[in-house]
Amino acid sequence: MSIFVYGMIGWTVKFSLSNRTSAWSVDNSFAGLANFTGLLDDPEFTHAFSNLVKFTLVFMIGTLLSGLIMALLLEKGIKGEGLFRSIYLYPMAISFIAMGTSWRWLLDSAEGEKATGINLIFHKAGLSALENSWYTSEKGSMYAMALPAIWQMSGYVMALFLAGFRGIPDDLREAARVDGASEFKIYRHILFPQLSPTFLTVLIILGHISMKVFDLIYGIAGKGYVTKVLAIYMWQVIFDFQNYAKGAAIAVIILVMIAIVVIPYLIYVNKTEEANK
């Protein structure tokens, strides 16, 4: 099975190096790196790439922070914890094509009297200055698009951190407290360093999800130009332009970006696991 998947990847790579650039062409001849160099000159591609970078930055930082805050608020235990936890985590169980319907409405770009969604809340609260055109604006589109993504993944990050916090023995905290350390210092110098493997895991997971993001953006904004990322562009190249070679080249780029992040991580995980044996 493993051979099959890697064989498929090889096939994709072969496509990406071929001349099969339209639906009519069955020309599988070798084209070298032409498809890749062609992408660099393709303004749509560079646009999608820079969108993806913006999205990834905001999404990763936002999700990390909000998940961490959720975990910090819950980690000492509080009445009703189970309820909070399940509400924070439910977005992970729903398809983004479905949640996209709600988010499209919440992030509607109408302002002023015609405002809907979040803009309506701002309008009614007298915060008209905050009303904006969300994901339809040229500049802010990717930052707005990160909101639903943060919303969806925060619960997951919370669960990871919560598990991390609770794996730290209470005695450690007690000991520090007896020594007169303030709560802030306990977190800063004792708890957070213990959590560094969790931080790493979270970053890897969020990073690889971000690079292949598709459903989430497609569910809200379709194939719109301002929110185009690599996965969307690839889809468009294959479906609308039937350019298999170019689509495969984009796929290879996505795969390589993920591999650069993930493979060192897997090697590191294997090493620590061996060391713990």
Added chain:
Amino acid sequence: MSSDLASRATQSKDISRNKKKLDGKGQFWLVFRYIALSLLFVIAALPIYIMVINSVKGITGVDQATAFIPPTSLDFGAWGPTWDILREPMFRTLWFVLQSSIISAIIGSINGFVFSKWRFKGSTVIFTTFLFGMFIPYQAIMIPLTQFNRWAGIGGTIYVLVFAHVIYGIPICTLIFRNYYQGIPNELIEAARVDGASMVTIYRSIILPLSIPGFVVVLIWQFTSAWNDFLFAIFLTGGSPKLSVATTALNFITGSGNQVYYGNNMTASLIVSIPTLLVYMFLGRYFLRGLLSGSLKG
């Protein structure tokens, strides 16, 4: 191990121990935490709240200005017509999702057993290639997969999706089972071996009966991810209506041009979400376990 991770995350902390009288500062922080938690609660719940209240306002009852406000009376008018469109895709999805989850669970269990109890030369390397399999984006194999499907004679049938999700499910299923089986003491296996049991017999009579919770975790995980998948569904079926599944049918309903029918769209989105939401509500603990095992380690 992942199961420990999950139980750590789900077991509410014993707070009775901390019930000593709170001083003023402690009380302030408790109130602060509740306010912050409730605020996050509202934000997290908002999209599903919008979906639910607007699905019971009838087809034309949704007004942009009052969409945040619950209806004064329940009108299920949008449910009938929406369900008529979604019924067939929903059952089709259920059918293919069940098949792909069960097949990948069985293969994952056998693989997991081999990786955890049968150290052979190169097993670490092969296992790492499996792990990386979890991170391989769908995009990387989509194009050749369509050609393979045509070649294998399953192009244009729902089996393209069964096949794709089995392939993609195997890494995570293997990982979950491997971690799970590592909790089973090696002595048990050794003892059976001394008694002359083969690996196959050991798997069948010792491992399999112990695997029920593992199977629940894996099946739920596979069910949810295959149900919610959109990329494979739209790509491998080529948008053919004969093969529409829950997410692609939903996308057809809510897609561009239909965005004004909020009542309909919200209802359709809710209907498509109900199966996975039910699973989450009743088996959330197992869902979380699957989720956390994707993280390899804590």
